[in-house]
Amino acid sequence: MAHWKNKKVIIVGLGKSGLAALQYLAEQGAKLWAIDSNSDAGLLETAKGLEARGISVTLGQKNLPIEPFDLAVLSPGVAMNASAALELKERNIPCIGELELGYQAADCLNIGITGTNGKTTTSQLVSAVLESGQRKTMLGGDIGVPLCSILDQTKALDFLTLEVSSFQLETTQFFRPSIGILLNLAPDHQDRYSSFDDYCRIKSRLFQNQQSHDWGIIQSEAMAKLRSLDVRIPGKMVTFSAENRRADVFLDRGLVISQIKGWSGPLLNMADCELSGPHNAENIMAALLVGRTLRIPLDAMKQAIQAFKAPAHRGECVMDIGGVRYINDSKATNPHATVQALRGISGAKPGEPNVWLIAGGDDKGLQYHDLGPIISQKVKGAFLIGKSRERLRAAWSLFAPCQLCDDLVEAVGLVASKALPSDVVLLSPACSSLDMFRNFEERGEVFRNVVTQINASGSSVGTSEQAQKVVVDHPEVARSDPR
Numbered sequence: 001m002a003h004w005k006n007k008k009v010i011i012v013g014l015g016k017s018g019l020a021a022l023q024y025l026a027e028q029g030a031k032l033w034a035i036d037s038n039s040d041a042g043l044l045e046t047a048k049g050l051e052a053r054g055i056s057v058t059l060g061q062k063n064l065p066i067e068p069f070d071l072a073v074l075s076p077g078v079a080m081n082a083s084a085a086l087e088l089k090e091r092n093i094p095c096i097g098e099l100e101l102g103y104q105a106a107d108c109l110n111i112g113i114t115g116t117n118g119k120t121t122t123s124q125l126v127s128a129v130l131e132s133g134q135r136k137t138m139l140g141g142d143i144g145v146p147l148c149s150i151l152d153q154t155k156a157l158d159f160l161t162l163e164v165s166s167f168q169l170e171t172t173q174f175f176r177p178s179i180g181i182l183l184n185l186a187p188d189h190q191d192r193y194s195s196f197d198d199y200c201r202i203k204s205r206l207f208q209n210q211q212s213h214d215w216g217i218i219q220s221e222a223m224a225k226l227r228s229l230d231v232r233i234p235g236k237m238v239t240f241s242a243e244n245r246r247a248d249v250f251l252d253r254g255l256v257i258s259q260i261k262g263w264s265g266p267l268l269n270m271a272d273c274e275l276s277g278p279h280n281a282e283n284i285m286a287a288l289l290v291g292r293t294l295r296i297p298l299d300a301m302k303q304a305i306q307a308f309k310a311p312a313h314r315g316e317c318v319m320d321i322g323g324v325r326y327i328n329d330s331k332a333t334n335p336h337a338t339v340q341a342l343r344g345i346s347g348a349k350p351g352e353p354n355v356w357l358i359a360g361g362d363d364k365g366l367q368y369h370d371l372g373p374i375i376s377q378k379v380k381g382a383f384l385i386g387k388s389r390e391r392l393r394a395a396w397s398l399f400a401p402c403q404l405c406d407d408l409v410e411a412v413g414l415v416a417s418k419a420l421p422s423d424v425v426l427l428s429p430a431c432s433s434l435d436m437f438r439n440f441e442e443r444g445e446v447f448r449n450v451v452t453q454i455n456a457s458g459s460s461v462g463t464s465e466q467a468q469k470v471v472v473d474h475p476e477v478a479r480s481d482p483r
Helices: 016-027 041-052 083-090 098-105 119-132 151-156 196-207 220-228 278-293 298-306 335-343 369-378 389-396 408-418 440-457 464-473
Strands: 008-012 031-036 056-059 071-074 095-097 109-114 137-141 159-163 179-182 215-219 236-241 249-252 255-260 263-269 316-321 324-328 355-359 379-384 402-404 424-427
Touching: 008 016, 008 083, 016 031, 016 071, 016 098, 031 041, 041 056, 071 083, 083 095, 095 098, 109 119, 109 196, 119 137, 119 159, 119 278, 119 298, 179 196, 179 220, 179 278, 196 220, 215 220, 215 278, 220 236, 236 278, 249 278, 255 278, 263 278, 263 298, 278 298, 278 335, 316 440, 324 440, 335 355, 335 369, 355 408, 369 379, 369 389, 379 389, 379 408, 389 402, 408 424, 408 440, 424 440
Parallel strands: 008 031, 008 071, 031 056, 071 095, 109 159, 109 179, 137 159, 179 215, 215 236, 236 249, 324 424, 355 379, 355 424, 379 402
Antiparallel strands: 249 255, 255 263, 316 324
């Protein structure tokens, strides 16, 4: 464990992870500074509390204080080409992230889970599998529980189960999971990375410090991409795939099948699980392979997996109203996630689209044309919101009718006025939420609340006048100040 007593440390970014790092370092006796380029009311209140503890806080600016810092802890939201990060580099100040800081202080092994999509679901599945085998674990990382906030509990654990984002991997140094899982690779965050290859190389940092006795559990298509980039996996490796039958574990007509020596044959029938769709089959495969690595009995794993329900905002069935299913997939913040959501929805009649898609939001510089084929197969109509709505209409209007909406409330109401029994209303935005909401959770909550109000009122909110009444009667369902 590093010793931080009397070390001068600056925390860059005062989100959850920054505050967790600050609290841990304060307990270690470090001399602390904090900076955040924002200065909203919540941060001002936070700053008052920190300053009362003797911590110097600077808000609303990007230039660092002039101090000879021993270390900087950079929040995941701060890109490596941001002015603060570049200044740290110019001043030769060592820079790590909260994940790396916590890893260096943790008292147990960890399982690291990354990928473009499916990280949270798989992290929770892995946790359930570990618990089914009487292994003690806690969830942490990008799942919303900063590692530094649970360090005092790691002595009692067998493993930490860590969801790890590409942003967190940018600032790792020694971070080493005993079992590393790479779920998939698809274009994302192209507003932050110079290319898809650059993004994939960052994801591969999950494995860079592994040793020969560690494990890499990797989707076969993602493995092919890493090989094309000459990325080496130092540890032992097994692969899985819903599409590639040459993978060690694969999907065949709803059956999860292993061809690993000594563990071969059907493992699980997806029809027996609450989760559905090829993407969730891959999440399940990854969790099963973790259990196999740790010698957890298959029967115990199956029982845990079959009972597992999708986390909130990830293919979450909110309600069935008159035979119309409303599905909240707000976490789909890139096109690949929306494709997976659409693939997981069965049509009422073969060859007939039955999905009303609500999409759009903040544009991350991604391409949307590739969704055209699946939209033509699955989508009856698309209702588009946010900054990206014009781009989405240009990309999709050849494949399905597209309508622009002012906000999510209007979109849900208009869809509800058109949907018929056996149709599905799917919120799967393919975009970030930050143009209109604080985060994808708030976007999902707005969707839930509008659907609940539609059900309670017994009618849609399809007109702007009706939509406005929902907002007035239930102000929690919408935000008036887009972000």
